[in-house]
Amino acid sequence: MVDSRPTVDPSWLFSGPDAPEESELYKCVHCGFCLQACPTYLETGLETESPRGRIALMKAVNEGRIGMTDSVVRHWDLCIQCRACEVACPSGVPYGSLIEATMAQVERKRKVGLFPRLAAGAALNHIIPNQGLLEFTVGMARVYQRTGIQSLVRKSGLLRLVSRSLADMEQSMPSASDSFFRAEGQTLTPVGEVRARVALLSGCVMPLFSGNEMEAVVRVLNRNGCEVVVPEGQGCCGAIHSHVGDLETTRSMAKRNIDVFTDAGVDAVVIPSAGCGSRMKEYDHLLKDDPSYADKAAEFVRKVKDIHEFLVDLPFTPPTAEIDYRVTYQDSCHLGNAQRITSAPRQILNSIPGVEFVELPGAGRCCGAGGTYTITEREFSLRILGSKMDSFETTGADVLATANPGCLLQLQYGVNDRGLGADVKYVTDLLDEAYQLEDNAAVAPSRATANENKQP
Known part of the structure; x- marks a missing residue:
């Protein structure tokens, strides 16, 4: 037959x-x-x-x-x-x-196709691996956003006439941070007893788009007795590259980070980004067939800790100052699904006096960010985001908290697009805010006492 x-x-x-x-x-x-x-x-x-x-x-x-x-x-x-x-x-x-x-x-x-995929490829292959070029690109974005050019371009509708895809990408452009996080090669020591020596992943994107938030992470760790080492020579974790199938580049990035963080000689490698943590916790699977790195990777992943996981296990000291917010929380997929960490961020939020925590309906459902997905699959990304924003509106929350930069940017876009007037913040930002209020409250009475003592 x-x-x-x-x-x-x-x-x-x-x-x-x-x-x-x-x-x-x-x-x-x-x-x-x-x-x-x-x-x-x-x-x-x-x-x-x-x-x-x-x-x-x-x-x-x-x-x-x-x-x-x-x-x-x-x-x-x-x-x-x-x-x-x-x-x-x-x-x-x-x-x-x-x-x-x-x-x-x-x-x-694959053959290079439409503009969104071409743009994503350029970012992955040429900009993200080169920290200097990435910093220059973000610097130009900051100029574009803060000189009025962005406002003029959006009002003119010019980009939409040229390319709808280009206009959509511009609409979702993240706001550049007020300051870059420049701590590579530094060791940031806490006041008082050192409870742990940790290495902090700064990575590629967060130091540039979330510089203020990275500084908050360091303050939170220092506040809880952690000596924070920011190893020089570290780089992108490879998460976005692996999402699009570039495993060769991902492996190269993994080896570099394993070498750098292993040489740091720390108790834990703390990751402030859910997507990066998920990727780095799976370096052992990624390099399992590499005889030179299989054992190194297995040893390395045992030290990798998400920031929320690490703080709860430490354990962290709850703040005493109140911050008056109604807060809800979106589970970042690569924290809740990939790392199975859902309770730690909620424990931190519930430990902050004054926070009224409300659960977000469908908190574990994706927000539509997904690395380059917001660029390459813009329509689907916004449809998924729309469902998330519908859920958020039912909570009446002032703050939508999350644990991943991609999610934060996506949710920020959704909140702004609907004119909801809410803030989108990292969980660690809220904890840091409460700690700073506590410190300020402690300083005020001591200043008053000092002034009283000066009086004749």
């Missing part, structure tokens, strides 16, 4: 060491528990936009029944990689590593 099935070009099938592992791929039994956890399935109702559907396509390519055609790849591209399906899955399917490996296969075949 002649096999009538079409022959698939082998170059369009999975191959090489970064192909999805069959032992992981066939754990999926297609039960469907993941469907209601998936933001793209909830937006479309389409099986092919669900984890189950995407894995079915992976299996079909793996078995040679179909190839990595544009239509097949499109369904994988629309995955935001939030990993909510992993939490819902009773079979323990490691969807994150499967989609990561699949995107690595896709990148071997």
Whole structure:
């Protein structure tokens, strides 16, 4: 009998060491528990936009029944990689590593397409790995935003006439921080007893877009007896590169960070960004086949701690000063889903006097940020964000707290777009604010006493 099935070009099938592992791929039994956890399935109702559907396509390519055609790849591209399906899955399917490996296969075949993907590629390959160029780019963005040029461009509508994609990207441009975080090579020592010596990841983006927030992280750690080392030579964690399938660059970045942080000789490596923490906690999986780094990576990940996780385990000292906010919290996907850390940020918020904490309906559902997803899949990103903003409006909160820079920028855009007048802040910012109020309250009476003593 002649096999009538079409022959698939082998170059369009999975191959090489970064192909999805069959032992992981066939754990999926297609039960469907993941469907209601998936933001793209909830937006479309389409099986092919669900984890189950995407894995079915992976299996079909793996078995040679179909190839990595544009239509097949499109369904994988629309995955935001939030990993909510992993939490819902009773079979323990490691969807994150499967989609990561699949995107690595896709990148071997992909042709550079539309402007958003071209822009994202330029940022990943040329700007983010070069800290000097990244700092220059952010500096130019700061000039653009603060000289009135941005306001003029937006009012003119010129960008939308040139390119809708370009206009959408400009609308979501994050606000540059008032100051850059420049502490590499420094050791920041607390007043009083040193309880722990920790290394802090500054990374690539946060020092430039969240400089003030990074300084708050250092103050919080110092306040709780931590000597903070900011190792020189560290760099991007590789999270965004791995999202788009560039595992070669990700591995290079991982090795660099492992070497730098290992040489620092610390008790823990503290990560203030959920996405970075998720990536760095999986360096062991990323480098498991590298004989020179497999053991180093396994040792390294044991020291990697999310900032909230670390503070609660330390434990941190709750502040005594009140801050009068009604606060809700959005679980960043790579903290809640990838690292399974959900209670620590809430413990910190609930420890702050004066904070009225209210749960956000669907707090664990993705906000639509997803690394470069806000650029490459703008329409879907905004649809998912819209659902999140609907939930936020029901809370009546003054502050929407989160734990990841990408989420913060996305949520900030959503709040501003709807004119809600709320603040979007990191959890550590709120803790730092309470600590500073406490310090100011302690200083005021001592000054008053000193003035009284000066009087004749």
